Amino acid sequence: MQVMKWSALALAVTAVTTQLAFASAQSDSKGFVEDSSLNVLLRNTYWNRDYNNGRDDVKTWGQAFIGTYESGFTQGTVGVGVDAFGLLGLKLDGGQGDMFPGEAKDWDDSVGQAGAAVKVRLSNTVIKFGDQMPSLPVLAYDDSRLLPQSFTGTLITSSEIEGLELNAGRFTAASPMASAARDDGRLKSIDVAGGSYQFNEDLSASLYYSDIEDVAKKYYANVNYTIALAEEQALNFDFNIYKTKYEDDTTASDLFFGNGVEGDDNTVFSLAGKYSVGAHAFILAYQQNSGDVGYAYDIGDGGSAIWLSNSYYSDFNNADEKSWQASYELDFAGYGVPGLSWKTAYVYGYDIDFGGADDAKEREFFNQVKYTIQSGAAKDLSFKFRNSIYRSDTDFTQDLNEWRLFAEYPLEIL
Numbered sequence: 001m002q003v004m005k006w007s008a009l010a011l012a013v014t015a016v017t018t019q020l021a022f023a024s025a026q027s028d029s030k031g032f033v034e035d036s037s038l039n040v041l042l043r044n045t046y047w048n049r050d051y052n053n054g055r056d057d058v059k060t061w062g063q064a065f066i067g068t069y070e071s072g073f074t075q076g077t078v079g080v081g082v083d084a085f086g087l088l089g090l091k092l093d094g095g096q097g098d099m100f101p102g103e104a105k106d107w108d109d110s111v112g113q114a115g116a117a118v119k120v121r122l123s124n125t126v127i128k129f130g131d132q133m134p135s136l137p138v139l140a141y142d143d144s145r146l147l148p149q150s151f152t153g154t155l156i157t158s159s160e161i162e163g164l165e166l167n168a169g170r171f172t173a174a175s176p177m178a179s180a181a182r183d184d185g186r187l188k189s190i191d192v193a194g195g196s197y198q199f200n201e202d203l204s205a206s207l208y209y210s211d212i213e214d215v216a217k218k219y220y221a222n223v224n225y226t227i228a229l230a231e232e233q234a235l236n237f238d239f240n241i242y243k244t245k246y247e248d249d250t251t252a253s254d255l256f257f258g259n260g261v262e263g264d265d266n267t268v269f270s271l272a273g274k275y276s277v278g279a280h281a282f283i284l285a286y287q288q289n290s291g292d293v294g295y296a297y298d299i300g301d302g303g304s305a306i307w308l309s310n311s312y313y314s315d316f317n318n319a320d321e322k323s324w325q326a327s328y329e330l331d332f333a334g335y336g337v338p339g340l341s342w343k344t345a346y347v348y349g350y351d352i353d354f355g356g357a358d359d360a361k362e363r364e365f366f367n368q369v370k371y372t373i374q375s376g377a378a379k380d381l382s383f384k385f386r387n388s389i390y391r392s393d394t395d396f397t398q399d400l401n402e403w404r405l406f407a408e409y410p411l412e413i414l
Contacts, residue, residue: 024123025159026079035072038414040065044407045146047096052399059094062146073121083132084116089146089178099146099178113180115150125158131175131182135304136167137220137240138210139192142177142303149303150175152182153190166195167208174300187300188213194220202226212300219243222307233277240307241269242295266291268317270309272325279334283345285309285325287316294318312366313388313402316349320358323349327366339372354394362392381409 029035043064050057067086073079088110091100095107102108115131131152133141141149153171169192174185194208208220220242227235246264272285287310289295295317297305309325310316316323327345332338345366352360365388372382386404390397 026073026077026121026123029073029075029079029121032072032074032081036070036414037412038067038069040067040411040413042409042411043146045099046403046405047099047145048403050401052401055398058096060096060099061091061093062099063090063092064088064146066147073119077122079121081119081121082116083119083128083130084114085131085133085150086112086114087147088112097178098176101178101180111147111178111180113147113150113175115152115175115182124160125156127154127156129154134169134171134192134302136192136194136208137206137222137307138194138208138218138301138305139169139171139190140302140304140307142298144303145177147177149177151187151302155192163198164195165197168193174302177303185300190300202228210301214247215299216244216246216296218245218301220307233275236272236274236276238272238274238309239269240309241267242308243267244291244295246293246296264292266293266295266319268295268308272309279331281329283325283327283329285327287321287323287325289317289319289321292319294321310347310349312345312347312364313390313400314347314349314362314364314392314397316347316362318349318352318354318360318362318394320351320353321349322351323347339374341370343368352394354396360392360394362390362394362397364391365389378409381407383407 041064043066045060045062045064047058047060065088069084071081071083073081089099089112091107091109095102097104100107100111117128117130117132119126119128131150132155133143133148133150134155135141139151141151143149151171152173153169155167155169158166170189172187172189173183174187175182176184190213191211192208194206196204196206198204203225205223206221210218212218220240223239225237229235244266266289268287268289270285270287272283274281274283287308295306295315297303306315306317308315308317310323325345325347327343330342332340332342343366347364347366349362351358352362354360368384368386370382370384373379384406388402390402391399
């Protein structure tokens with residue numbers, strides 16, 4: 001789950017007349033080469049899904065090389081630059097379809113892809129055309145496995161007013177995580193628009209819209225508010241909501257799940273409250289679906305286009321489903337071990353409408369430990385251990401115990 005501080009576009013527009021534009025990023029450009037960066041991320045990934053209902057277990061071990069180049073912008077009123085990436089994934093053992101292409105039990109030994117985009121900057125507005133990895137609530141690339149997902153199209157990002165970011169774009173191709181093809185996702189097109197505004201250090205909100213051609217239209221809003229309490233104590237509230245209308249010539253049940261008919265719609269929201277005190281954080285969250293079907297994503301809008309509180313292994317996004325979360329976070333820096341953190345969560349979902357029944361249930365117990373080396377020759381080398389114990393009485397998901405292990409080491413070439 002990716003929860004960020006965004007702002008409501010409508011409210012931000014009303015504030016434009018009272019805010020002054022801040023310094024132009026283009027005027028500070030040092031040049032195409034001078035501001036360039038080249039980085040390589042080494043990622044080793046191991047997944048183990050132990051199913052409990054007779055289904056074959058899934059085990060995958062792979063090594064990824066993720067190279068990214070970002071040029072600076074040429075100097076002048078209008079700057080021009082280039083971004084590029086190169087991806088290579090090698091199968092070390094096992095295999096699964098969201099990491100390597102091929103057929104079950106005969107996955108390819110490797111997968112690779114390269115892409116590039118041209119970018120133009122005027123003041124604090126950037127237009128980028130080509131292959132890129134957008135991260136917006138209604139269009140978000142997935143980077144949760146071995147190699148990241150990518151899209152091809154145009155995205156405009158404007159930050160002319162301090163605290164306000166506007167986005168608009170159109171994408172016409174999608175490349176899944178386990179594919180070298182530019183449009184293996186068979187995306188016709190997706191149009192996105194919206195923005196975010198930071199009112200002050202405690203309050204932000206956002207509003208976004210997307211139109212996935214012949215699939216669905218989505219609306220998204222977020223409000224995030226923090227109340228400072230005593231020293232090292234704070235209370236944060238985060239509200240997210242999606243409204244989805246599926247096109248008449250498709251059904252949500254064809255795309256994902258549900259008892260759909262043509263023209264299905266769905267509304268899903270989550271509200272999370274987080275109390276932080278020193279190194280500790282305690283979270284309670286509630287999430288609810290309503291409408292004809294559940295909330296479907298990765299239908300042209302990316303595998304991370306679900307910015308909701310109760311999204312772990314399960315997303316708790318089925319038709320009519322309601323879910324509660326209780327979780328705890330610990331930052332060991334407060335105990336003399338910087339770089340080490342732990343999160344544990346329990347999520348319970350109920351009232352799922354499936355197969356004529358309206359009271360199906362699911363639950364997940366989640367744990368994640370992450371450690372990043374802070375100094376020395378291995379500085380920035382990180383390890384992440386994630387475990388989910390999932391149980392369900394529905395027919396469309398199976399009980400499992402899952403481990404996801406990641407080791408990542410970033411190399412700064414330029």
